[in-house]
Amino acid sequence: MSDNAVRREWPLWEIFIRSQHGLAHKHVGSLHAADGASAISHARDVYTRRNEGVSIWAVRAADIVASSPGDKEALFDPAQSKVYRHPTFFPTPDGVKNL
Amino acid sequence: MSDSVLDPKFETLLRLGDNCLVLSQQLGLWCGHGPALEEDMALTNVALDLLGQARLWLSYAGEVEGQGRDEDALAYRRDGFEFRNLLLLEQPNGHYGDTVVRQFLFDSWHQHLLAALTRSTDPRIAAIADKAAREVRYHVERSSYLMVALGDGTAQSHDRMQASLETLWPYTGEWFEPDAVDAQSAKAGWAPAAGSLRDAWHASVDAVLARATLAKPAYAGHQRGGRQGLHSEHLGHLLTDLQFLQRAYPQAQW
Numbered sequence: 283m284s285d286n287a288v289r290r291e292w293p294l295w296e297i298f299i300r301s302q303h304g305l306a307h308k309h310v311g312s313l314h315a316a317d318g319a320s321a322i323s324h325a326r327d328v329y330t331r332r333n334e335g336v337s338i339w340a341v342r343a344a345d346i347v348a349s350s351p352g353d354k355e356a357l358f359d360p361a362q363s364k365v366y367r368h369p370t371f372f373p374t375p376d377g378v379k380n381l
Numbered sequence: 382m383s384d385s386v387l388d389p390k391f392e393t394l395l396r397l398g399d400n401c402l403v404l405s406q407q408l409g410l411w412c413g414h415g416p417a418l419e420e421d422m423a424l425t426n427v428a429l430d431l432l433g434q435a436r437l438w439l440s441y442a443g444e445v446e447g448q449g450r451d452e453d454a455l456a457y458r459r460d461g462f463e464f465r466n467l468l469l470l471e472q473p474n475g476h477y478g479d480t481v482v483r484q485f486l487f488d489s490w491h492q493h494l495l496a497a498l499t500r501s502t503d504p505r506i507a508a509i510a511d512k513a514a515r516e517v518r519y520h521v522e523r524s525s526y527l528m529v530a531l532g533d534g535t536a537q538s539h540d541r542m543q544a545s546l547e548t549l550w551p552y553t554g555e556w557f558e559p560d561a562v563d564a565q566s567a568k569a570g571w572a573p574a575a576g577s578l579r580d581a582w583h584a585s586v587d588a589v590l591a592r593a594t595l596a597k598p599a600y601a602g603h604q605r606g607g608r609q610g611l612h613s614e615h616l617g618h619l620l621t622d623l624q625f626l627q628r629a630y631p632q633a634q635w
Contacts, residue, residue: 292417313419316530323523324419327426 294343295321297328299335307339315340389565390503391446392465393572395455396562396608397498398438399466402456403616404487405431406623407474416477423523427484430516437509457627461616468607469552471616475545478531478538482545485524486553489585492521493578502570525589532593539594546590547598554603556582562608 292314298307310329315321321340330338349357361367408428415421439452450458469487474480495517498510531538557579559567567574590597606612626633 314417315419319526320530323526324423326519327423328419331422331426 298339300337394442395465401431401435403466488521497573532595550598555605
């Protein structure tokens with residue numbers, strides 16, 4: 283595909299759907315659309331046909347800042363050896379429900 | 382149908398149902414051929430909405446007629462001259478701009494029709510209209526958006542949209558012409574009088590055409606007859622496809 287053809291494509295959008303009130307928006311996939319309004323309506327047509335959601339977010343894929351896979355060790359490995367950060371060393375008081 | 386005295390309620394319901402059925406069939410032809418995956422899905426969704434509406438109208442039509450015909454009998458075993466859809470809707474899909482213009486002209490009329498039908502004196506009609514109106518609110522939003530996007534797009538897309546509009550415009554005149562069925566139906570309060578939607582429709586169309594930088598075609602006579610069963614040759618071809626299975630294998634079950 284030539285550079286020209288790439289530029290003529292609709293930009294890519296990442297779609298996030300909230301399945302019900304109180305829950306967070308969740309990434310469901312991506313699609314192409316000319317602008318924000320059409321991204322929302324395309325998302326409605328592609329990702330909510332079976333009653334999946336009550337709210338849609340569309341974000342230009344180009345606007346998402348992502349961590350680099352090459353930085354994985356530096357970013358995430360140090361957390362592996364710090365089990366004390368997990369709240370599993372506290373006895374649960376008797377009579378406390380829903381903890 | 383040989384009966385010269387038409388049942389106005391049955392006829393009214395056929396007009397409502399056949400519009401949805403014929404347009405749904407036309408949009409279904411785009412399935413897998415849309416200009417982008419997203420558009421393909423969107424158009425197919427609209428087609429399915431309309432098919433659902435056609436089922437509701439035609440089922441009720443069959444009950445009102447009382448001859449034991451259900452939605453399938455009405456959809457698959459009537460001939461062209463028994464169809465009551467608007468002529469616009471049987472016009473070929475053409476290029477995508479033609480399809481968008483046809484859809485926009487119909488959607489913007491359909492929304493006003495359904496809004497009026499929710500006030501029908503027949504509770505079943507009002508209930509079906511209420512359900513359909515919510516779907517059509519999205520249809521008209523979508524087709525209006527595309528009118529603006531393509532009309533106010535490139536010079537080429539603008540010119541093609543303007544040409545589509547000029548070609549299809551003459552098919553909108555018949556929507557507002559009252560006939561005997563329409564008069565009886567309006568008198569009973571089942572459906573609005575045909576002419577009563579004219580001003581609201583023009584206002585909706587004008588607003589979108591202005592944003593789309595498209596010129597409203599000058600009025601120059603129009604095609605009529607769809608609601609009375611006088612159709613263009615296109616309907617026959619469309620029904621050949623639509624009805625093939627039931628014609629070739631009568632009573633075939635899915």
